[in-house]
Amino acid sequence: MPPSDHRPGTLIEGGAVFPHRHLTGIEGLEPHEITFLLDEAERWVDAAPGGPEKRLAGLTQINAFFENSTRTLLSFEIAGKRLGADVVNMHAAQSSVKKGETLIDTAMTLNAMRADVIVIRHMSSGAVRLIADKVDCPVLNAGDGRHEHPTQALLDALTIRRRLGGVANRRVVICGDLLHSRVARSNILALTALAAEVRVCAPSTLMPPAIERFGVTPFTDFDAAMEGADVVMMLRLQTERMAGGYVPSVREYHLRYGLTLDRLERRAPGALVMHPGPMNRGVEIDSAVADHVERSAITEQVAMGVAVRMACLDVLTRRRRGVEGWA
Numbered sequence: 001m002p003p004s005d006h007r008p009g010t011l012i013e014g015g016a017v018f019p020h021r022h023l024t025g026i027e028g029l030e031p032h033e034i035t036f037l038l039d040e041a042e043r044w045v046d047a048a049p050g051g052p053e054k055r056l057a058g059l060t061q062i063n064a065f066f067e068n069s070t071r072t073l074l075s076f077e078i079a080g081k082r083l084g085a086d087v088v089n090m091h092a093a094q095s096s097v098k099k100g101e102t103l104i105d106t107a108m109t110l111n112a113m114r115a116d117v118i119v120i121r122h123m124s125s126g127a128v129r130l131i132a133d134k135v136d137c138p139v140l141n142a143g144d145g146r147h148e149h150p151t152q153a154l155l156d157a158l159t160i161r162r163r164l165g166g167v168a169n170r171r172v173v174i175c176g177d178l179l180h181s182r183v184a185r186s187n188i189l190a191l192t193a194l195a196a197e198v199r200v201c202a203p204s205t206l207m208p209p210a211i212e213r214f215g216v217t218p219f220t221d222f223d224a225a226m227e228g229a230d231v232v233m234m235l236r237l238q239t240e241r242m243a244g245g246y247v248p249s250v251r252e253y254h255l256r257y258g259l260t261l262d263r264l265e266r267r268a269p270g271a272l273v274m275h276p277g278p279m280n281r282g283v284e285i286d287s288a289v290a291d292h293v294e295r296s297a298i299t300e301q302v303a304m305g306v307a308v309r310m311a312c313l314d315v316l317t318r319r320r321r322g323v324e325g326w327a
């Protein structure tokens with residue numbers, strides 16, 4: 001899909017094309033701002049790893065991860081390095097957080113080191129906003145508690161847009177542990193903003209109350225939810241965030257909500273299958289679906305993650321780099 005003609009500094013609808021200092025969530029972004037970030041990501045999708053312009057040369061990017069990550073941490077690191085930034089990773093396990101340092105003191109320490117951009121993952125909802133309010137540089141949310149994971153939603157939207165030619169009017173089914181999922185929340189906000197028809201499916205114990213207010217249709221019957229789907233996005237059962245018995249058993253959950261090849265072929269032949277990872281194979285998704293050459297977009301999602309994070313790092317540091325039109 002060709003990028004739109006939005007350029008840095010272009011004024012649309014009476015305001016700057018992306019006026020935000022931080023990216024703490026999809027909430028608060030206008031549809032045209034989401035589209036702008038997707039368009040910006042397009043330029044990095046096919047860029048050769050050694051080739052992109054070193055727009056962030058001389059800038060220091062700190063990735064402060066207070067919770068485990070494979071995909072997000074690595075892709076932010078690769079994205080920053082491809083753009084020429086000096087990338088430093090801080091893992092909570094090796095930090096003074098273990099000695100009782102408060103989040104605010106950690107934020108003040110990162111700020112004193114004059115980081116140019118900070119990427120944060122934290123187990124508490126709202127922690128990223130708290131840090132963003134304390135530091136002088138742009139902050140990107142790499143996932144905070146159950147709140148948001150905005151770059152995951154952007155990479156998912158980019159994957160859908162490239163595979164299906166657009167997001168508007170596509171029927172997207174998001175199935176799994178909606179109650180604990182920041183990915184679901186950010187995806188619902190992004191996909192509804194881009195005019196997709198979003199269905200959500202979970203057992204009633206894992207369905208957030210009053211979810212209809214987000215403009216989605218809730219289902220507890222996965223087969224019914226999948227009817228006519230263009231995209232089926234599966235979510236992980238987040239056992240680490242569950243204190244009680246939300247599902248009778250993993251086997252029962254798999255029978256009712258697991259995506260098998262047979263279920264996919266019966267209910268949504270032709271649908272694109274997505275999963276943000278990490279996957280519980282044999283629980284919410286079978287390997288025959290996850291590894292399906294034509295139907296699964298899971299590795300493509302990971303590839304789009306690097307492009308989206310390059311775009312976000314580039315856009316959010318433009319003001320700091322004095323890019324014309326971003327003062």
Ligand code: CP
Nearest residue numbers: 069070071072276277
């Ligand atoms: N999708 C995602 O956030 O994966 P990681 O936890 O591995 O970063």
